[in-house]
Amino acid sequence: MRKGLNFYAVRWYFEMEIKEIKEHNGYYKVFLTNGEEMKLLPEVVRKYDLTEGKEITPELLSEIKRSELYEEARRYLLRIFEYRPYTENEVKQKLEKRGIDPEIIKQLITQLKQSGLIDDYKFAKDWIETRGFRFGVYRLRGELLRKGVAPEIIDKALTDAEIPDPYELARRLAMRRLKQLPASLPTDKKARRLMAFLARRGINYETIVEVIKEVLSK
Template identity: 35%
Template sequence: MKVLRVGPPSGRWHHRRVVLDGGPTLRLRPEDVEALGLEAGADLSEDTLRQLRSRAEAALATEMALRLLAVRLRSRRELEERLRRRRIAPEVVGGVIDRLTSEGLIDDARFARAWINSRLALRPSGGLRLRGELLRKGVAPEVIEQALREAFSETDEHQLALHVARSRARRYRAQPAEVAYRRLAGVLHRRGFSPGAIAAALRAVLGRAVVTE
């Protein structure tokens, strides 16, 4: 197969379009074009063609990952899953994720801190819920624990639970006492607050605590 044309760097990612004779137009990073020695009129061996296609797929995966990261920070596993859903080859996904990690663009510790801070600001939750959310996103337990320690060294979980309890208790003023206790306890439990924080909040807001499972 022959290269018909190699375009100049263009677009946000400065990729170059490589037009092949009888094949698709591929987009590659400038350094990949140089490494493969691609130029108009060049005949491609089977090995070079395989490398070209692999590097084009990696360029596409990198662009997709960077677009996702531009929206918000994401964990390594989140990005891996999103790229694999687009049918990017697993070995290409792994290489791209490793490179972005080495460049500091993917950092699970930074992601965990940002996730916790966002949750505490927008939807106050306890450590149990935050831990579960981050585990589902593939963050390592030790990374989660460090991020939680940092967050709750500045924010008191009992005070957060009390804030949520006070804001929600207004809804249950007309309810029988036992119903109000159960519903408010359920809210705090679903938010992932510890049993101790729930009991303290219920005592402060409703006058006594109830046991939650």
């Protein structure tokens, strides 16, 4: 008796069909004859031509669920890219935090790189050109490294980007900061404050020393 029940239970599971499909808030609710219910995006429903009465094998069910996870993650990425670009590493971290399967992450990153949405070189070059009028190379490099951009990509972007001459940038920043300091402040204290300020801006030590000598000698 027990074996007979198991046989029919297995047969019932393997002979699933779509009992009903309902559209709801931009999704489709798909009800199966085994009692299972799925919430699917329209793209997934169209991809597998899901209609009432369609037979669903366990293999197809697994594929549908995986496709739904892929499309949900893809939609999420397209949504966040509307606000700003992201590096490959940033995308990977965001998907990992959402618990996305590593293989799906790999597929999505490949797709977005092919479409041009993920482009670490362009990201780095734009980042450098946008911030290069306020910060030195050391700081820019550090920021990009923290975003996961490869060192060789950063080097190429720094070479190609249109940014001010490092010395002129440091000089301009130092002059502006000097005007904000009290005129009565002793020279050695001015020098220390300028040094700390320029270091935070990512200016290298040698340039800082030369610039401070120049601006304080006037």
